[in-house]
């Protein structure tokens with residue numbers, strides 16, 4: 545249930561509504577809203593409590609009460625109809641801007657990471673990605689450089705000015721990763737690791753939440769709710785492909801997720817065409833499709849020498865292909881009336 549206050553509702557009226565909400569056994573979340581205050585009721589809704597809608601609607605200063613039948617509340621579009629924008633230094637995620645996050649799958653060495661950072665920045669990327677803690681299918685595969693990887697990312701940020709996003713896989717690493725990262729990534733495999741979601745929910749730092757390959761959009765949104773209910777509202781979602789019967793690509797990019805999530809939620813939705821494709825040749829067309837569908841940005845794997853990559857080489861774009869992709873995206877963004885930082889002139 546969401547209570548929408550009148551434009552001219554006073555602070556006293558808002559407080560009186562919050563008191564009534566708490567009396568009924570809910571927690572109230574007030575969206576500071578640009579136009580008018582919207583108050584979301586947090587807690588389990590039973591039939592009797594749902595009947596309180598009429599009571600709330602009659603309180604002074606209340607314009608109307610909207611029932612949200614979905615189990616998520618803070619994530620719901622009605623809670624923040626103006627849309628969420630996340631600010632990371634000079635970078636904005638959401639609100640009509642396209643954010644391009646690029647970098648290697650794994651941080652492998654200072655040279656590899658710095659070279660990639662320089663090249664993606666020159667191509668027009670807004671943020672650098674790279675895994676220091678890697679979730680690998682095989683325990684014998686490269687697991688990431690851990691703390692050393694975080695230090696390399698910080699070095700790349702110091703040199704290029706690009707904010708960094710990197711994955712945190714375990715509760716015990718959250719503090720360490722948060723010390724270095726500008727944004728924490730929760731990987732697809734951990735989308736339903738609820739304790740980890742709660743832990744990053746207690747940080748004051750943006751979170752990039754990737755969709756689990758076997759998760760419905762509703763499960764994805766509930767995972768974001770787990771983070772937000774702990775107090776951290778800086779959540780960006782990332783569609784990265786789901787498991788289907790189709791095996792010509794690594795996963796099937798669920799393009800539908802973009803307009804559906806835009807309809808259901810106010811959170812920004814990014815698309816990762818790299819992990820869904822699994823092969824570099826499909827990355828650019830999927831990236832273009834994502835932007836056309838309304839995505840707020842992209843997460844693209846780029847490697848200066850894909851053949852030598854320690855993880856996900858086959859799906860990594862070479863820097864020159866990435867540069868061409870950003871130029872295409874910039875042209876398409878312009879046609880769609882969206883903003884994107886343009887790659888520097890040749």
Ligand code: PEP
Nearest residue numbers: 649731732733754784819
């Ligand atoms: C990644 O972004 O490097 C990654 C491991 O992605 P996902 O969690 O989507 O598989």
Ligand code: MN
Nearest residue numbers: 649845855856
């Ligand atoms: Mn990867």
